Amino acid sequence: MLLTVTSRNVLLPGFDLPRPATINVDLKTGKIIEVLLGYIGDEACNKSRDLHFVDAGDKVILPGLVDAHVHLEEPGNQDWEGFWTGTQAAAAGGVTTLIDMPADSSPPTTTPRNLDIKRRSTWGQCWVDVGFWGGAIPQNQAELGPLLSAGVRGFKCFLIDTGIEEFPCVSESDLLTHMSHLQNSVMIFHAEMQNASSPARHRLNPRSYQEFLSSRPKELEVDAITLIIRLQAMYPSVICHIAHLSAAAALPIIRAAKDRGLKLSVETCFHYLCLSAEDIPDGATEYKCTPPIRKDSNRNLLWDALVDGTIDCVVSDHSPCLIEMKGLERGDFMEAWGGVSSLGLGLSLLWTEGKKRGISLGQIIRWMSVKNAELAGLSGTKGQLKVGHDGDLVIWDPESEFKVSKEHLYFKNKLTPYEGMTLRGLVHKTFVRGRLAYDSALQDGFTGLQPFGELL
DSSP, X not given: OEEEEEEEEEOOTTOSSOEEEEEEEETTTTEEEEEEESOOHHHHTTTOOOTTEEEOTTSEEEEOEEEEEXXXXXXXXXXXXXXXXXXXXXXXXXXXXXXXXXXXXXXXXXSHHHHHHHHHXXXXXXXXXXXXXXXXXXTOHHHHHHHHHHTOOXXXXXXXXXXXXXSOOOOHHHHHHHHHTOSSOEEEEEOOOOOTTSOOOOOOOTTOHHHHHHHSOHHHXXXXXXXXXXXXXXXXXXXXXXXXXXXXXXXXXXXXXXXXXXXXXXXXXXXXXXXXXXXXXXXXXXXXXXXXXXXXXXXXXXXXXXXXXXXXXXXXXXXXXXXXXXXXXXXXXXXXXXXXXXXXXXXXXXHHHHHHTTOOHHHHHIIIIIHHHHHTTOTTTSSSOOTTSBOOEEEEEEEEEEEOOGGGOOSSSXXXXXXXXXXXXXXXXXXXXXXXXXXXXXXXGTTTOOOOOOBO
């Protein structure tokens, strides 16, 4: 049995603009078996009563998006987020593959046993495909090989205090031991590092965003990335990936490392590309994240680095918490939990901001699908509309506009700095391996559907 999806606008690999095409997906295997140039809707839609024929007309067919940096926080903190609500939010935004971060669940994903506990907590809950990063913490180097054998896509570590007792940060000596245990694997770094040369900051007004921004200066990122580059040169088989780059001041040393041929990759996030420090009101702790959202001039340099390839990919770093943990009444940036919630909004955010900058749809898909799939070791099955890849498809209207309100938010705790913003680009349908995972025409987008997501 086949799913056939046809449109006058299909974004195929290697192209920046959509073109007429037809995609055939084998529903038994979930794989794309044929990609035909040309739109067949006009001639086929009146003849076929096949429920598995979809004529998207002028709407755009995109490959399913891949978000390689998401905190789903289950088990243990499923009142913050969870696999059911998090993967629904992903599907509603055209994301068909998530890679879950290890730190915010309890227990964290730092041993094979803990990975098994997390896997079991997903049963019957995943609307999209889900993979896992393992955690690198002090003294767990013996767990890294078994975690890779158990299926994690690589590892995440922190170079600065996490505030999470079960997931402490690592030192340089820890990393020397950890990286000696890894071959051809990925180590992801939260790249902020406090050291003796970091400027001292004094807390004055905890409601002031500028005071909070000063407490996480660009030097923390530059110092951490300097260490990461040195470590990568020492362990050249380990792919070192810089998570959520915020400070444009680090771009020159990143460019120099890439020019030397080091295995270094870099992501940034929607909030660093779409928000600016100048626009954040004092006390508005929904904007708090680490590293912080910086000034507009910094944001422009991040966009330039995306375009020239210094930054490889864009992720959500969806990191929610209970709304009360943001302390909205007090507005204390120093005490509020850090993290921006955006899962499901990313494509619209990047398209809306990118249009102002002459960014093509093909560029956005490279940053949100192709490069994230490569990072997670999934480039053979995810991120592109190619024969042999999974039949992950999104039917999307690039012209539809909507004002972000709580009804557009499928994640559990509906607090986001984007509420009230007018965005362009709306997902109509999402297919995961040929199966319908989201349909905007249905009540709440999911009524009558079943979660068929798999673990990767």
